[in-house]
Amino acid sequence: MVKVILTGSVSQMAGGLTEMDVEATTVRQLFRHLRERFPNIESHMEDDIAVAINGTVYQDAWFEKISEDSEVHLIPRVGGG
Amino acid sequence: MDNSLDMQFSAGGKDLKYVGKRTKRPDGVDKVTGRAQFGADTRLPGMLHGKILRSPHAHARIISIDTSKAEALNGVKAVVTRDDFEDRESEFVPAGEMMVNYRDMVRNIMAREKVLYDGHAVAAVAATSIVIARKALKLIEVEYEVLPHVINVVDAMAPDAPVLHDDLITDGVDPKPTKGSNVAKRIEFKLGDVAAGFAQADEILEKTFDTKPVHQGYIEPHACLASFSESGSADLWCSTQGQYLVRAHCSKLLGMEISKLRVTPSEIGGGFGGKTVVFLEPVALALSKKTFRPVKMTMTRDEVFRSSGPTSGANVRVKVGITKDGKITAAEAELKYQAGAFQGSSVQPGCMCAFAPYDLENVNVVGWDVLTNRPKVAAYRAPGAPISEYAVECVIDELAERIGMDAIELRLINAAKEGTQTAYGPKLGPVGFVEVLEAIQASDHYKAPLGPNQGRGIGVGFWFNIGGETCVSMSVNEDGTLTLITGSPDIGGSRASMCNMAAEELGIDVDKINPVIADTSSLGFNFLSAGSRTTFACGMATIEAARKAIDNMRERVAQIWEIPVESVIWEDGAARPASSNAGEFDPMTLPEIALMAPKTGGPISGHAEINAQGAGPGFGAHMVDVEVDKETGHVKVLRYTVIQDAGKAIHPSYVEGQYQGGAVQCIGWALNEEYIYGEDGRMQNSGFLDYRIPLASDLPMIETIIVEVPNPNHPYGVRGVGETPIIPGLAAMSNAISDATGLRMTELPMSPPKVLKAIKEASA
Numbered sequence A: 001m002v003k004v005i006l007t008g009s010v011s012q013m014a015g016g017l018t019e020m021d022v023e024a025t026t027v028r029q030l031f032r033h034l035r036e037r038f039p040n041i042e043s044h045m046e047d048d049i050a051v052a053i054n055g056t057v058y059q060d061a062w063f064e065k066i067s068e069d070s071e072v073h074l075i076p077r078v079g080g081g
Numbered sequence B: 001m002d003n004s005l006d007m008q009f010s011a012g013g014k015d016l017k018y019v020g021k022r023t024k025r026p027d028g029v030d031k032v033t034g035r036a037q038f039g040a041d042t043r044l045p046g047m048l049h050g051k052i053l054r055s056p057h058a059h060a061r062i063i064s065i066d067t068s069k070a071e072a073l074n075g076v077k078a079v080v081t082r083d084d085f086e087d088r089e090s091e092f093v094p095a096g097e098m099m100v101n102y103r104d105m106v107r108n109i110m111a112r113e114k115v116l117y118d119g120h121a122v123a124a125v126a127a128t129s130i131v132i133a134r135k136a137l138k139l140i141e142v143e144y145e146v147l148p149h150v151i152n153v154v155d156a157m158a159p160d161a162p163v164l165h166d167d168l169i170t171d172g173v174d175p176k177p178t179k180g181s182n183v184a185k186r187i188e189f190k191l192g193d194v195a196a197g198f199a200q201a202d203e204i205l206e207k208t209f210d211t212k213p214v215h216q217g218y219i220e221p222h223a224c225l226a227s228f229s230e231s232g233s234a235d236l237w238c239s240t241q242g243q244y245l246v247r248a249h250c251s252k253l254l255g256m257e258i259s260k261l262r263v264t265p266s267e268i269g270g271g272f273g274g275k276t277v278v279f280l281e282p283v284a285l286a287l288s289k290k291t292f293r294p295v296k297m298t299m300t301r302d303e304v305f306r307s308s309g310p311t312s313g314a315n316v317r318v319k320v321g322i323t324k325d326g327k328i329t330a331a332e333a334e335l336k337y338q339a340g341a342f343q344g345s346s347v348q349p350g351c352m353c354a355f356a357p358y359d360l361e362n363v364n365v366v367g368w369d370v371l372t373n374r375p376k377v378a379a380y381r382a383p384g385a386p387i388s389e390y391a392v393e394c395v396i397d398e399l400a401e402r403i404g405m406d407a408i409e410l411r412l413i414n415a416a417k418e419g420t421q422t423a424y425g426p427k428l429g430p431v432g433f434v435e436v437l438e439a440i441q442a443s444d445h446y447k448a449p450l451g452p453n454q455g456r457g458i459g460v461g462f463w464f465n466i467g468g469e470t471c472v473s474m475s476v477n478e479d480g481t482l483t484l485i486t487g488s489p490d491i492g493g494s495r496a497s498m499c500n501m502a503a504e505e506l507g508i509d510v511d512k513i514n515p516v517i518a519d520t521s522s523l524g525f526n527f528l529s530a531g532s533r534t535t536f537a538c539g540m541a542t543i544e545a546a547r548k549a550i551d552n553m554r555e556r557v558a559q560i561w562e563i564p565v566e567s568v569i570w571e572d573g574a575a576r577p578a579s580s581n582a583g584e585f586d587p588m589t590l591p592e593i594a595l596m597a598p599k600t601g602g603p604i605s606g607h608a609e610i611n612a613q614g615a616g617p618g619f620g621a622h623m624v625d626v627e628v629d630k631e632t633g634h635v636k637v638l639r640y641t642v643i644q645d646a647g648k649a650i651h652p653s654y655v656e657g658q659y660q661g662g663a664v665q666c667i668g669w670a671l672n673e674e675y676i677y678g679e680d681g682r683m684q685n686s687g688f689l690d691y692r693i694p695l696a697s698d699l700p701m702i703e704t705i706i707v708e709v710p711n712p713n714h715p716y717g718v719r720g721v722g723e724t725p726i727i728p729g730l731a732a733m734s735n736a737i738s739d740a741t742g743l744r745m746t747e748l749p750m751s752p753p754k755v756l757k758a759i760k761e762a763s764a
Helices: A006-014 A028-037 B026-033 B068-073 B102-108 B129-141 B194-199 B243-254 B281-292 B301-307 B347-353 B387-401 B407-414 B433-442 B494-506 B534-561 B590-595 B652-671 B731-741 B754-763
Strands: A002-006 A019-022 A050-054 A056-057 A072-076 B048-054 B060-066 B076-080 B091-093 B096-102 B121-127 B141-146 B183-191 B203-211 B221-226 B235-238 B260-266 B295-298 B314-322 B326-340 B363-371 B454-465 B466-474 B482-486 B512-516 B568-571 B574-577 B604-612 B618-628 B635-645 B702-707
Touching: A006 A072, A006 B183, A006 B347, A019 A028, A072 B260, A072 B347, B048 B129, B048 B281, B048 B301, B048 B534, B060 B121, B068 B076, B068 B129, B068 B183, B076 B129, B076 B281, B076 B454, B091 B243, B096 B102, B121 B281, B183 B281, B183 B347, B183 B482, B194 B314, B194 B326, B194 B618, B203 B387, B221 B281, B235 B243, B235 B281, B243 B260, B243 B281, B281 B295, B314 B387, B326 B347, B326 B387, B347 B363, B347 B387, B347 B454, B363 B635, B387 B407, B387 B731, B407 B433, B407 B454, B433 B618, B433 B635, B433 B702, B466 B534, B466 B652, B482 B494, B494 B512, B494 B534, B494 B652, B534 B568, B534 B574, B534 B590, B534 B604, B618 B652, B618 B731, B635 B652, B652 B702, B652 B731
Parallel strands: A002 A072, B048 B295, B235 B260, B326 B363, B482 B512, B635 B702
Antiparallel strands: A002 A019, A050 A056, A050 A072, B048 B121, B060 B141, B076 B121, B091 B096, B183 B363, B203 B314, B221 B235, B221 B295, B314 B326, B454 B618, B466 B482, B466 B604, B568 B574, B618 B635
């Protein structure tokens, strides 16, 4: 199981949840779990979310590996000017 | 990106010949001689001229639009209104890396039920001349029901405020409201226990700050040329930070298949985030679709101010607790950002960045996204961050003064570093904030004496930086030169930076590489030139494409030499035997290999299609000396230094250019720039005479110090440098004025009348 921390609007999307344990070895599996757990979440939820794994931020990286000892944060996606 | 790709870190491993060098800018000559083609320079035979009728009201219901007289005018070929754009569902959908609500976008490019700000587009005309188009606009009859308006963010949140969208229900509050308001969203970031943290503090300071909307101030106005064919396909030339996003938005709004629209980016005369959205482009396409003639549209400066996308104005409350020995124990902030007429301000990144420079245990930041009767905001370098970090840095500076500690020392005690748990989520990887602060302390500027009525201020800033989808194609030409095709508009010298990296990889003279910016039909998808991503992400793709081209050439040479490809290495622009065991062969240079290409398998090229990950956060600081004229309130900038971690400066001149440009924009934002509205809700200073950006004569030479703490996720250590320079300067200017006058101003801009008023009030 991987411990996943949710912050900001991501936490709000998940009904205020700030932490959860997930069985996932990739980012895609993590998102699938999130959708199953929160079926009412917006269909494009994951397009609004970035995943930080051990401090490195990934956006649109379904196949990025997650291991049990990874530090995983779901954070709002960032753009820029 | 393909994360299995072994992106060997090269910067520390060998002497670099081109990376880090001030090579000649490939597009420089054309830009200084006027040959370069900007948005308004493109022309086609039979071209029509498009103009837009804009709302004179801040808020009004559109009762009717009668275009019959305009359509009857000789020379008018087409008129479009709301009826020419199909309505869209209200949902946020991905467009590239962005979430876009096309229901809002279709209403922003052409008003439907209501006009929502002064300058909102109501109708557009295409005519055989600009004069006729302008005459036609006067013949369009629009009947309005004028409604009450609201300009200020705090006023817009009041329960009795005029509401822009009755169906806008605030997201992120519990219980969810049942009635529409101007508050689109509440967001919150929490870390630790702020109440407990404040209980440990020896000093607590709470202040509220106001900032005004400002414009990016790009010199080149929005401009485009659209040409629709009877076949159903279209061409569009425009000034943009992202031709692929323009294609996505316009094809959606026009109901076209993406492949039917080709968008060619012109050279760009500044964007800074303001050219990441569409305004004229879909309208020009709609006019061209009606006439099957090319339609050219160019905004006037008045239109750029009133009808494009400035940044938010805001109201920000910051509270910080600190011990006597300088340790921050708790920090909280509440940010209220104007979104303009449609939801989607930059308050979220504003929240995330507010305290990011510091290693804190207890943080709480709340943000509000608020609609007002102003143009919908767009990004402006590090969107959201300058405002929140300005307020925080002013409070940090005042707290340092209260406990009698040097402001840099206080920041060093609390500085974010590798392993710091941020309030917005992840722990930081290797970052260079401490190195930036130490570089300030070591600088001549920091030690220089100040005279009477002079003050010195420092501010710091953080921005995430991003990667994203990127394609690069590199072709080896018959004579051994290379064509490097990228899809990222060159907004800050990226052609030169890409050539430096390609030359470094290939081991050839940088002048042998010709960089080309592709149109949307010539290269796969590329995200915007935005978010400080181009040198990082496009650089990674360039390096990968170069390495693939090298592998291709090694394979050819291996076959010629009849040895395994593993026995051929690439060094100094030539294929060579890996060792004497591989055989005795003279090196084969790139031109020699190119010449033989037809006989060894055909054209040689390297392509990369990646989604770049692992952007390295950027930290910077600005230090400024000012002199305040206590009789007039005028603030003179005496000396200004920008210090920032670039990771690795691929082309130092363009890194310095980013630093200097950001500093100048900070000075303008801090001292003079603001949207001024009358009681009628109309903008009163929509021109550069009345909206005063800094001139060269207002400025000293902006000094720069490039700090290099490599980003381990990029082959040369690049972080990206375009966003961070806009952040620290607002607080640095405010802190400098405070140091010079002993007064703490809490409102931007600190224009002469406001400074003078503060001085007089203090002396009274």
